[in-house]
Structure formats: C-alpha cells, structure tokens
Amino acid sequence: AQTVTQSQPEMSVQEAETVTLSCTYDTSESDYYLFWYKQPPSRQMILVIRQEAYKQQNATENRFSVNFQKAAKSFSLKISDSQLGDAAMYFCAYNSNSGYALNFGKGTSLLVTP
C-alpha cells in the first residue's frame, strides 16, 4: 500500500515571503503521479500542481513549484511571494498509473500573516 506523509501539521509565513511544505511518500511502483491540492475554508479541494514521476523536470505553476526527489521519495511544495489568499490546508496526494484512488496525506495548515 502507498502512504503519504506530511510531517508539518501547521506552517506560518509572512506575506511576500517564501515557504516550503514537505511531503514524503512510500511506493514500490515506478510509474505514478503526485499532486498538491489546496483546501481553503470553503472546503473546495483545488488542484495546485501535478508532477509525473517519469519527468525529471520539476513542475511549476506561477508562484508554486515543487522539488521532486524520486530516489528520496520526497515531493515538497514551494510557494513564493506568499499572499493572504494562499492561507489554506495543503494536501499532498499520490496516484499510481494503475490505481483509482488518490492517497492523501493528513495535510498542512498554512497561515499567512500580513
């Protein structure tokens, strides 16, 4: 079974600063996909970024980027120029090419202070 671990229950960052959220996962598969989702107080789960394991290049989406270390099974999310609207729960998730379910971590609550 695959497991996803987010070791930081809460993180805080000042507006305009950079923050990195950690995620590690355990799998025996070689072909899989990793995601970061954001869940603001509205509870809508919103896709932030996606990474294919076969790609060596780290995914980026505007102010969001990942540091994907396949050998270490690590998948951290970096948020640059943090904004108040970035405050939310952030979930790391895994899915294999042959799977159905997204396997989620327990989440990291990000607080953004002015």
Next chain:
Amino acid sequence: ETGVTQTPRHLVMGMTNKKSLKCEQHLGHNAMYWYKQSAKKPLELMFVYSLEERVENNSVPSRFSPECPNSSHLFLHLHTLQPEDSALYLCASSQGLGEETQYFGPGTRLLVL
C-alpha cells in the same frame, strides 16, 4: 455551471432518515468518485465509477449506496446512518482512471444526529 457541483452543501439528518447526495460534473469526464473527509483523518475513497460501472468499493458500509445513472451524475444514497458518519463528502471526476487528475466539487457537510 462549470466544473463539479454538489448538492446539498449542508445536510442534517437523523439516524432513521433517508437522504441522497447529488454530484454533477460539467467537464465531459468518464470517471467519478466519492470521498469521505473526517476531522483529523486523511481523505478516504469510498466509491469509483468509470463509464457508469462501479470499479471500486472500498469496504464501505451498506448504509451508503452509490448510483451512477450516466457519466455526468453521481448519487450517494444514505440510510440509517450513525453519528460517526458525520463528515464532509467530496465528489470528484477525472477524464479516466489512474494518471488522470481528479477535480473536486465543493463537498456536502453532513451531520448525523
């Protein structure tokens, strides 16, 4: 409407009630999912449908009964629930299974009294 919608957004029911949650996706996807999100627990997959066929039933109690009449609609029928079933129920859809990105609806917050 765009994306994935869910109704109702909030639901309070007694343990003897029967109610249904509705999910509709406007993305032209072929797979739909129900997830349960309880406090302090990771999201749990409940059911997966692909092209209206159920492909996964993740050991969910029979008091939860899914229905997928077509690829755009997914229902979760609820009966004789327990207080521990109180949670946020999230619907998602994707183009296919496996590698495809899943897109979520806003959820139904359920309280069982």
